[in-house]
Amino acid sequence: xxxxxxxxxxxxxxxxxxxxxxxxxxxxxxxxxxxxxxxxxxxxxxxxxxxxxxxxxxxxxxxxxxxxxxxxxxxxxxxxxxxxxxxxxxxxxxxxxxxxxxxxxxxxxxxxxxxxxxxxxxxxxxxxxxxxxxxxxxxxxxxxxxxxxxxxxxxxxxxxxxxxxxxxxxxxxxxxxxxxxxxxxxxxxxxxxxxxxxxxxxxxxxxxxxxxxxxxxxxxxxxxxxxxxxxxxxxxxxxxxxxxxxxxxxxxxxxxxxxxxxxxxxxxxxxxxxxxxxxxxxxxxxxxxxxxxxxxxxxxxxxxxxxxxxxxxxxxxxxxxxxxxxxxxxxxxxxxxxxxxxxxxxxxxxxxxxxxxxxxxxxxxxxxxxxxxxxxxxxxxxxxxxxxxxxxxxxxxxxxxxxxxxxxxxxxxxxxxxxxxxxxxxxxxxxxxxxxxxxxxxxxxxxxxxxxxxxxxxxxxxxxxxxxxxxxxxxxxxxxxxxxxxxxxxxxxxxxxxxxxxxxxxxxxxxxxxxxxxxxxxxx
Numbered sequence: 164x165x166x167x168x169x170x171x172x173x174x175x176x177x178x179x180x181x182x183x184x185x186x187x188x189x190x191x192x193x194x195x196x197x198x199x200x201x202x203x204x205x206x207x208x209x210x211x212x213x214x215x216x217x218x219x220x221x222x223x224x225x226x227x228x229x230x231x232x233x234x235x236x237x238x239x240x241x242x243x244x245x246x247x248x249x250x251x252x253x254x255x256x257x258x259x260x261x262x263x264x265x266x267x268x269x270x271x272x273x274x275x276x277x278x279x280x281x282x283x284x285x286x287x288x289x290x291x292x293x294x295x296x297x298x299x300x301x302x303x304x305x306x307x308x309x310x311x312x313x314x315x316x317x318x319x320x321x322x323x324x325x326x327x328x329x330x331x332x333x334x335x336x337x338x339x340x341x342x343x344x345x346x347x348x349x350x351x352x353x354x355x356x357x358x359x360x361x362x363x364x365x366x367x368x369x370x371x372x373x374x375x376x377x378x379x380x381x382x383x384x385x386x387x388x389x390x391x392x393x394x395x396x397x398x399x400x401x402x403x404x405x406x407x408x409x410x411x412x413x414x415x416x417x418x419x420x421x422x423x424x425x426x427x428x429x430x431x432x433x434x435x436x437x438x439x440x441x442x443x444x445x446x447x448x449x450x451x452x453x454x455x456x457x458x459x460x461x462x463x464x465x466x467x468x469x470x471x472x473x474x475x476x477x478x479x480x481x482x483x484x485x486x487x488x489x490x491x492x493x494x495x496x497x498x499x500x501x502x503x504x505x506x507x508x509x510x511x512x513x514x515x516x517x518x519x520x521x522x523x524x525x526x527x528x529x530x531x532x533x534x535x536x537x538x539x540x541x542x543x544x545x546x547x548x549x550x551x552x553x554x555x556x557x558x559x560x561x562x563x564x565x566x567x568x569x570x571x572x573x574x575x576x577x578x579x580x581x582x583x584x585x586x587x588x589x590x591x592x593x594x595x596x597x598x599x600x601x602x603x604x605x606x607x608x609x610x611x612x613x614x615x616x617x618x619x620x621x622x623x624x625x626x627x628x629x630x631x632x633x634x635x636x637x638x639x640x641x642x643x644x645x646x647x648x649x650x651x652x653x654x655x656x657x658x659x660x661x662x663x664x665x666x667x668x669x670x671x672x673x674x675x676x677x678x679x680x681x682x683x684x685x686x687x
Contacts, residue, residue: 171643172646175643176639178650179244179646182654186661187234192362192609197230199360199394200390202302203394204220208291209295215382218383218679219676221677224283226370226671229667229671236660242264247639247641248641248646250639251638252627252638256322256333256628256632259318259335259342263311267308267310267311281294310352313352317345317352321345323345325338325342327543332514354402354405354408357398357401360398361399361402364391365391365395365601367388368388368392368604369605372602373598373602373672392582395579403572403573411470414478418478422480423481424561427455428480428482429480429483432477433475434464434470434477435461435462435463435464440456442563443457444559449485449552484500484554503545509535510535511546514543516532517533544626548625556622564618565618571614574607575607
C-alpha cells in the first residue's frame with residue numbers, strides 16, 4: 164500500500180465503481196421480487212390446474228428473464244473491478260472477501276443457471292411438480308446469490324473472523340461462521356432482499372395498472388395486483404422492522420455513519436431523531452462553529468432508543484467521535500481521532516520495521532516490531548488518514564438519502580394497504596387515478612433502493628473496510644486516464660444495456676400475456 168496517491172485517481176476509481184454498482188442494483192432487486200411473485204403464481208397453477216395461472220406466471224417469467232440476463236452482465240464487471248481498480252484491497256483482505264464471492268459463483272449462480280433453463284424451456288418436458296420446484300429454486304438461487312454478496316459487503320461494514328498475518332501482510336479468515344453468520348450480515352440480507360420484494364411488488368402492481376388503464380387483460384391484471392400487493396405489504400412491513408435492526412447495528416459498529424445520517428454533531432443523553440429538517444449548507448467541518456440545521460423537527464429521545472434501546476442513553480455525535488473522551492459501553496474512554504491516527508502511524512511504522520528486520524535476519528528487532536504492531540493493529544488503517552476531517556462522510560448526502568429511503572418505505576406500506584382495500588372492495592379497472600399513481604410509484608421503488616445503498620456506502624467513507632482500510636490505501640496504482648476512459652466506456656455500455664432492456668420489456672408488456680387458446684370440437 165502506498166501513501167502517495169493522486170486524489171483524482173481515487174475519485175475516478177470510486178466513480179467507476181459507484182457507476183457499476185448503481186446500474187447493477189437497477190436489475191437485482193426486480194429479479195428478487197419477481198422470483199417470489201411468479202413462484203406464487205405458478206403454485207396457484209399447480210394447485211388449481213387452471214391455464215389462466217400458467218399464462219400469468221409465464222408472462223412475469225419473461226420479464227424476470229430479461230432483467231436477469233442484464234443483471235448478470237453488470238454483476239460480473241463489478242466483481243472484476245475489485246482486482247483491477249482496488250488491487251491493494253484485494254491483496255489485503257482477499258482471503259476473506261474472496262470466499263463468499265467464490266461460493267456465490269460456484270453454488271448460487273450454478274443453481275440459478277441450472278434451474279432457469281428448466282423454468283423457461285421445461286413447461287412441456289417435465290412434470291408440473293418438477294417445473295414448480297425449478298421455478299422456486301431459480302428464485303432461491305438468486306436469493307442465495309444475494310446472501311453471499313451481502314455477507315461480503317457486511318464484512319466490509321463490520322470486519323470479523325480474521326487475523327492479520329504479519330509475514331504475508333494480509334488479513335486471513337480464521338472463523339468462517341463469524342463472517343457468514345455475522346448479525347450485521349443476517350440483518351443486511353433480510354433488509355436488502357425484502358426491499359427487492361417491495362420493488363417487485365411495486366413493479367407488478369404498476370404494470371398491471373397499465374393494462375387496466377388500457378382496458379386490456381383485466382382478469383390477469385387484477386389477479387396480479389392482488390398477489391403483488393400482498394407480497395409488497397408483508398415485505399414492506401418486515402423491511403421496516405429490519406431497518407430498525409440496521410439502525411441499531413450501525414449505532415453499535417459505525418457510530419460516525421449514524422451521526423451523518425442524523426446530521427448529529429453534539430452528543431447528548433436522550434438524543435432526538437430528526438423527523439423533518441434542512442441542513443445548513445454553510446457548515447463544512449465539525450468544528451467551524453456554524454449551526455448544522457436551518458430548521459428541524461425532532462422526535463424526542465427517539466435516536467437514543469434506536470441506537471441504544473434506551474430513551475435516556477448517550478449517543479455520540481460527530482464532534483464527540485472526532486474529539487473522543489466519552490465513555491464506551493465496556494467502561495473505557497473513547498480515543499480521539501488524532502490518537503487513533505498516531506497509533507495507526509505507529510502500527511504502519513512497526514510493520515515496516517518488522518519487514519526490514521526480517522530481511523536483515525534480526526529476529527529480536529522483528530519481535531519487538533511485531534509486538535508494537537499487534538498492540539496498535541486495531542488502528543492500522545488510521546495510519547493512512549491525513550486529516551481528522553477526512554473521517555467525516557458526506558453529511559448532506561447521507562442525511563437526505565436516509566430520509567428518502569425511510570419516507571418511501573412508509574409510503575409503500577400505505578400504498579399497498581390502499582391498493583388491497585380497493586382491490587377487494589371496489590372495481591379497480593375504473594380507477595384511473597390509482598392506475599397513474601401505481602405507474603408513477605415504479606420509479607420510486609428504484610429510488611428507495613438506490614438511496615439505501617447511498618446511506619450504506621457513502622456513510623462508511625473514507626473506509627473501504629470500516630476502521631481498517633481507507634480508500635487511499637486500497638486503490639490500484641493506475642493511470643488516471645485509463646480509469647477515466649473505462650468509466651465512460653462503462654457509462655455508454657450500461658446505458659445502452661439499460662435502454663435495450665427497457666425496450667425489450669416494454670415490447671413484451673405491450674404484447675401482454677398469452678391469449679387463452681380456444682377449444683373447439685368437430686361434429687362426427
